[in-house]
Amino acid sequence: TYTRKFNVNQSTWYGYGRFFLRSVKFLRGNCSSTSEQFDFSYYNVNEAANTCYCTPVYNSVPVDTILNAQDYWGYYNGAYSNASKVPTIRVYADNAAVETYKLYQIPGYSNPNPEVSLTYQNTVNRNATTNASDGSLKRIAYPLGGITELEYEPNTFFDKDVNGVVTGGGIRIKKITNNDGLNTNEVATYTYNDPATGITTGRAISVPVFTIGF
Numbered sequence: 001t002y003t004r005k006f007n008v009n010q011s012t013w014y015g016y017g018r019f020f021l022r023s024v025k026f027l028r029g030n031c032s033s034t035s036e037q038f039d040f041s042y043y044n045v046n047e048a049a050n051t052c053y054c055t056p057v058y059n060s061v062p063v064d065t066i067l068n069a070q071d072y073w074g075y076y077n078g079a080y081s082n083a084s085k086v087p088t089i090r091v092y093a094d095n096a097a098v099e100t101y102k103l104y105q106i107p108g109y110s111n112p113n114p115e116v117s118l119t120y121q122n123t124v125n126r127n128a129t130t131n132a133s134d135g136s137l138k139r140i141a142y143p144l145g146g147i148t149e150l151e152y153e154p155n156t157f158f159d160k161d162v163n164g165v166v167t168g169g170g171i172r173i174k175k176i177t178n179n180d181g182l183n184t185n186e187v188a189t190y191t192y193n194d195p196a197t198g199i200t201t202g203r204a205i206s207v208p209v210f211t212i213g214f
Contacts (some may be wrong), residue, residue, distance in 0.1 A: 018054045018135065020045055036037050043152075044134040045082050055133035056080055071128040072208045073169020078131035082124040088212045098161040101211040106162055128154055136171065145181025156192070157202035169208075179190040199213040 026036040044053035055062045058080055066080035090102045098106065104127075133152040140148040152171040159166045178186040194201050 018052070020135075022047070032059040038134075038143065039141040040137060041141075043136050043138045044131075053078075053131070065128040068124065069131075070126065071169055072126050072210075073128065073134065075128065075171075076134055076171050077124035077125065077127060078134070079129075082126075084124055085126065086124060087126040087210055088123055090138045100213060101209075102161065103207065104159060104162050104166050105209075106163070128169055132169070133171050142181075147177075147179045147181065149177045149179075151177075153177040155202060156200045157204045158200055158205060159204070168202065168204060175210075197205075 013027050020042055021040050023040065024038045049078070052147055053076070054065050056065065057063070063080050065076060065078075065080045068085050069076055069078060069080040069087060071077040072087065087103065091100060092098050092106065092109065093100055093101060095109075128175075130153075132154055135166050136152060138151060142148075151174045152175040155168040155170045155172055157168045158164070172192065175190070176188045180186075192201055193199060
């Protein structure tokens, strides 16, 4: 049996419970020195500058973004000034062909009874944004000098009522770049569109529900 001993190094930001793995160090037999080290970095997390997406400063006070800066699916969206998580619900009560309650506006909707936006508190931003990638793994540095960089994009799906593509919750891989440390890049890109139509192949099995009619 061959066993390798290693240490992990993590960061915690402002006591808000965000943990980021800085590195993994493989130790020599006597555990007195490091034989190999893997380093990790993350989107919008800069330890050297002591800045992190999870604790931006708003009105001169650091805020905990997990509270209200969430899109409809619960992913971070950068809207840390939100006073609540109560979203705007659009009501299409006079059109049986579409869902009565929707999170997304139907373009060109022209019913005799205009669209009603229900806002129980101040309107907040629950839209999915590219900020969903904040805090995600960005870069892996290998012991021999190689690097892997990951680039993401928001998930999208086709909404039949909107008759178009909308941004959903979460992220997916857009590009992976591997560098061997000698300025040679190997790049893999990923696309999620139907090549015949150019439209996303994403489909929402379900969407968040905030309103129930009765």
